Amino acid sequence: MPFKIYSVKMTSKKTIFILALLFVTSFSFRALANAEEHNSTTTEVEEEHTANNEDAEHAEQEEEFNPGTMIIEHVIDAHDWHIMTIGHKHISIPLPIILYSEHSGFHVFMSSALAHGHSHNGFKLHDKGEYKGKIIEEKENGEIYKPYDFSITKNVLSLFVSISLLLWIFLSISKKYKNNPNIAPKGMQSLLEPLIIFIRDDVAKASIGEKKYMKYLPFLLTIFFFIFINNLLGLIPIFPGGANLTGNIAVTMVLALFTFAITTFSGNKNYWVHMVNTPGVPWWLKFPIPLMPIVEIMGVFIKPFVLMVRLFANITAGHIVGLGFISLIFIFGEINMGLGYGVSIVSIAFKVFLMVLELLVAFIQAYVFTLLSALYFGMATEESH
Amino acid sequence: MELVTPGLGLLFWMLLSFSIVLFILKKFAWKPILKSLKDREDSITDALSAADKAREEMANLNAENEKIIAAANEERKKILAEAYEQNHHIVSQSKDEAQKEADKIIASARETIQHEKNIALREIKHLMADLSIDIAKKVLEKELSDDAKQREYVETILNDVNLN
Numbered sequence: 001m002p003f004k005i006y007s008v009k010m011t012s013k014k015t016i017f018i019l020a021l022l023f024v025t026s027f028s029f030r031a032l033a034n035a036e037e038h039n040s041t042t043t044e045v046e047e048e049h050t051a052n053n054e055d056a057e058h059a060e061q062e063e064e065f066n067p068g069t070m071i072i073e074h075v076i077d078a079h080d081w082h083i084m085t086i087g088h089k090h091i092s093i094p095l096p097i098i099l100y101s102e103h104s105g106f107h108v109f110m111s112s113a114l115a116h117g118h119s120h121n122g123f124k125l126h127d128k129g130e131y132k133g134k135i136i137e138e139k140e141n142g143e144i145y146k147p148y149d150f151s152i153t154k155n156v157l158s159l160f161v162s163i164s165l166l167l168w169i170f171l172s173i174s175k176k177y178k179n180n181p182n183i184a185p186k187g188m189q190s191l192l193e194p195l196i197i198f199i200r201d202d203v204a205k206a207s208i209g210e211k212k213y214m215k216y217l218p219f220l221l222t223i224f225f226f227i228f229i230n231n232l233l234g235l236i237p238i239f240p241g242g243a244n245l246t247g248n249i250a251v252t253m254v255l256a257l258f259t260f261a262i263t264t265f266s267g268n269k270n271y272w273v274h275m276v277n278t279p280g281v282p283w284w285l286k287f288p289i290p291l292m293p294i295v296e297i298m299g300v301f302i303k304p305f306v307l308m309v310r311l312f313a314n315i316t317a318g319h320i321v322g323l324g325f326i327s328l329i330f331i332f333g334e335i336n337m338g339l340g341y342g343v344s345i346v347s348i349a350f351k352v353f354l355m356v357l358e359l360l361v362a363f364i365q366a367y368v369f370t371l372l373s374a375l376y377f378g379m380a381t382e383e384s385h
Numbered sequence: 386m387e388l389v390t391p392g393l394g395l396l397f398w399m400l401l402s403f404s405i406v407l408f409i410l411k412k413f414a415w416k417p418i419l420k421s422l423k424d425r426e427d428s429i430t431d432a433l434s435a436a437d438k439a440r441e442e443m444a445n446l447n448a449e450n451e452k453i454i455a456a457a458n459e460e461r462k463k464i465l466a467e468a469y470e471q472n473h474h475i476v477s478q479s480k481d482e483a484q485k486e487a488d489k490i491i492a493s494a495r496e497t498i499q500h501e502k503n504i505a506l507r508e509i510k511h512l513m514a515d516l517s518i519d520i521a522k523k524v525l526e527k528e529l530s531d532d533a534k535q536r537e538y539v540e541t542i543l544n545d546v547n548l549n
Binding site: 072075076077098132133148149150151152153155156159160163166167170171173174177178181182193196197200214217218219221222226248249250251253254255257258312316 | 387388389390391392393394395396397398399400402403406407409410411413414415416417418419421422424425428
């Protein structure tokens with residue numbers, strides 16, 4: 001694979017760095033898998049529970065702390081932005097819901113209309129089964145349809161916030177560059193300039209090459225800062241931070257799709273020839289069974305897929321583990337109040353440590369996504385030797 | 386499963402807004418920022434190379450200056466030596482000339498003296514002849530009258546004659 005050539009070219013420092021990263025990534029995967037397993041079992045139990053005697057258990061269920069549900073509810077998308085619950089009162093920001101139904105067309109209303117299981121024009125939030133947490137359309141005859149949901153959810157709002165932040169930061173510093181060229185950078189400019197230069201020199205120039213890097217640099221800078229800012233916003237626990245945007249598979253999927261599309265469209269003749277007729281491989285791996293070409297073509301799809309999963313898994317795992325530490329306080333607190341306070345000291349210490357680690361991960365994941373995208377562009381545009 | 390199933394709405398909004406952000410940032414942020422960074426780097430590189438060049442030129446100039454100074458020193462030494470020699474030459478020449486002149490003057494003076502002496506001697510001879518004739522004449526005149534007196538007379542005359 002051409003990737004080998006690149007890794008050999010890289011300095012030993014960088015290789016160690018990447019190895020460490022893969023190590024961390026594998027751990028996060030394991031954590032995620034465990035969490036998911038845990039979650040699925042708990043929700044199943046809960047479903048059975050609620051199905052049997054829903055009304056009787058309702059009051060008690062609210063009191064009971066279920067870490068699996070709590071964590072997953074924090075990590076996934078939501079139709080409203082839940083801020084806190086005091087006693088039985090939920091404080092959340094209602095968000096607009098935009099639906100397209102094949103039966104009744106477009107609908108726009110606020111999510112507060114659906115709170116506490118209320119239904120609005122036949123639409124309601126499903127509370128069990130496959131569509132749990134999704135909006136369904138219930139006909140008068142009891143038929144259930146799933147409308148196309150284009151709602152401004154928690155993650156979409158968070159996306160808009162981060163995008164506004166991104167645009168505000170970079171358009172304002174761009175103005176500074178335009179107005180006062182050739183002077184030393186100041187303020188925000190001096191904070192971001194090293195990062196911009198780092199992406200330009202150590203990522204784009206190093207992976208793509210002196211001749212072609214300028215074409216891909218805007219995209220690389222955009223994904224780097226987009227991922228970095230969203231990772232950081234995800235670490236802030238209060239509104240407008242705290243949404244798990246870069247830990248959402250839809251978001252990472254779009255980012256990976258961009259990388260995939262750019263790689264595929266900028267692939268030169270050399271790239272495609274290498275794919276069909278991989279050099280340096282014995283002929284019997286290509287004929288009569290085209291094993292290497294199959295592997296290479298799979299690689300074209302696997303590479304962006306891995307990009308998507310890596311970012312998603314790392315950020316989600318960070319959120320899950322962090323929430324797990326916080327959950328410990330409440331789990332022990334339910335057993336005994338004093339025990340809860342005691343555990344909180346350890347939990348908070350771990351959470352602080354994890355936060356610091358996550359700050360590092362926020363940068364590393366943004367860097368890795370950008371670096372790997374750059375490497376794929378480099379491979380696609382590499383000239384034959 | 387919710388966790389790993391991409392939501393349609395978020396996919397749509399993400400695709401739309403990320404494309405817009407990419408476009409806006411590319412056009413209005415990265416382009417001017419990267420251009421400005423490149424310009425600044427270029428200007429720094431230019432300034433550094435210009436400074437290097439200036440330094441080199443300075444060194445060259447210094448070396449040239451030193452060369453010029455050395456040449457000037459050499460020239461001065463040569464001129465001084467020449468002047469000294471010339472001076473010496475002139476002095477000796479003038480000495481020679483003066484000597485010659487002096488010699489000439491002396492020689493001509495000698496010649497004149499000789500000449501004058503000859504003339505004087507000739508005049509003396511003439512004068513002596515005249516005197517002798519006069520004396521002889523007077524002696525003869527006295528002799529003719531009285532011998533004793535004549536002798537006396539001759540003696541007085543001779544006393545009168547001042548032989549210079």
